[in-house]
Amino acid sequence: MSENTSAPAAAACPRCREPVDGHRFCENCGHDLWLRRGGAARAPSGPCPGCGANGTNTPNGFGVDEAGEDYCSTCGIRRDDGTEHIEADLGQVAGVSDRGLVHAHNEDAMAVGVLAAPDGQALVAAVVCDGVSTVDAPELASRAGADAALERLLHPSGPDMSKAVEEAADAVAALVDGSHGHFRNPPSCTLVAAVVDPGPEDGVSITVGWVGDSRAYWLAAPDAAEPARLLTVDHSWATEMINSGTLDAETALADRRAHAITRWLGAGGEPHPEIVTIRPAGPGLLLLCSDGLWNYYPGAEELAEVALSTLARGGPVAVARELTTIALNAGGRDNVTVVAVPVGPWDERGTP
Ligand SMILES: [Zn+2]
Numbered sequence: 001m002s003e004n005t006s007a008p009a010a011a012a013c014p015r016c017r018e019p020v021d022g023h024r025f026c027e028n029c030g031h032d033l034w035l036r037r038g039g040a041a042r043a044p045s046g047p048c049p050g051c052g053a054n055g056t057n058t059p060n061g062f063g064v065d066e067a068g069e070d071y072c073s074t075c076g077i078r079r080d081d082g083t084e085h086i087e088a089d090l091g092q093v094a095g096v097s098d099r100g101l102v103h104a105h106n107e108d109a110m111a112v113g114v115l116a117a118p119d120g121q122a123l124v125a126a127v128v129c130d131g132v133s134t135v136d137a138p139e140l141a142s143r144a145g146a147d148a149a150l151e152r153l154l155h156p157s158g159p160d161m162s163k164a165v166e167e168a169a170d171a172v173a174a175l176v177d178g179s180h181g182h183f184r185n186p187p188s189c190t191l192v193a194a195v196v197d198p199g200p201e202d203g204v205s206i207t208v209g210w211v212g213d214s215r216a217y218w219l220a221a222p223d224a225a226e227p228a229r230l231l232t233v234d235h236s237w238a239t240e241m242i243n244s245g246t247l248d249a250e251t252a253l254a255d256r257r258a259h260a261i262t263r264w265l266g267a268g269g270e271p272h273p274e275i276v277t278i279r280p281a282g283p284g285l286l287l288l289c290s291d292g293l294w295n296y297y298p299g300a301e302e303l304a305e306v307a308l309s310t311l312a313r314g315g316p317v318a319v320a321r322e323l324t325t326i327a328l329n330a331g332g333r334d335n336v337t338v339v340a341v342p343v344g345p346w347d348e349r350g351t352p
């Protein structure tokens with residue numbers, strides 16, 4: 001599944017199809033005509049892949065069993081809820097989120113968006129969340145967190161990273177209020193969010209905020225003024241032990257608690273983000289990812305080598321696909337989500 005929408009040259013509102021007259025908001029339905037979003041799952045329609053039943057035997061086509069699974073009420077196989085493999089391509093930003101080869105569900109979520117006046121430069125925002133797999137319904141946490149953060153980053157009043165993370169944390173916490181006590185271990189997730197602001201006056205700036213161990217990388221060519229590097233510092237047990245000088249890296253990483261996260265959104269968590277802003281001097285690629293990628297491929301220089309050559313061939317969606325494929329080929333032991341944002345000046349073929 002791919003959402004490929006070109007820039008709105010719109011003579012008609014994409015939501016209600018009424019003619020529009022150059023204003024930002026559709027006068028008929030209120031749709032924001034400058035805003036494009038992607039990254040949500042869409043449940044596939046059509047007959048059951050197991051038995052061919054057309055699914056009209058229950059009100060919504062398919063039943064839900066005690067574990068909350070979608071299943072075919074004719075043959076009983078579990079239906080893909082649309083999260084197994086998601087692709088989003090908005091041109092200036094693209095992402096792939098995949099269940100991987102081992103986990104039963106995709107508990108990662110991504111949300112990407114572009115805000116651009118018809119003749120203006122685009123503001124790009126992206127969020128990746130990774131549901132904590134030991135809690136109930138982690139996929140609800142990651143979806144709610146990603147959506148709330150993106151909404152705030154593309155708010156008409158301008159991007160505000162600390163508010164975006166705060167609102168994501170509120171959205172995850174609100175899942176408990178809506179659950180009527182059904183969660184024994186309330187949903188929680190990590191978050192990494194970024195906004196790329198073209199900043200007509202003082203040049204492009206990239207602001208990254210994160211909670212937990214999902215990562216952002218700046219990927220640039222080896223000879224770039226601003227070298228490829230990891231922009232985030234994992235909020236994980238091992239990283240905190242190493243950075244505080246309590247343990248050496250080898251000992252910390254060998255501990256079974258090494259990958260336990262120390263901050264998260266949701267119950268019992270420490271939702272305070274760290275936030276960094278960089279102003280790249282030359283072209284590069286901003287990469288957001290869950291640990292399903294970086295557990296296999298942690299090095300910024302190695303990521304840059306693959307990502308920049310792929311970008312030149314196929315744009316950001318090719319980068320997201322290629323890095324996802326690398327994680328799957330390496331074992332795909334976790335859900336993997338990769339979002340790529342080329343930061344100019346690049347020409348149409350992705351060449352600086
Ligand atoms: Zn409309």
Ligand SMILES: [Zn+2]
Nearest residue numbers: 048051072075
């Ligand atoms: Zn069936």
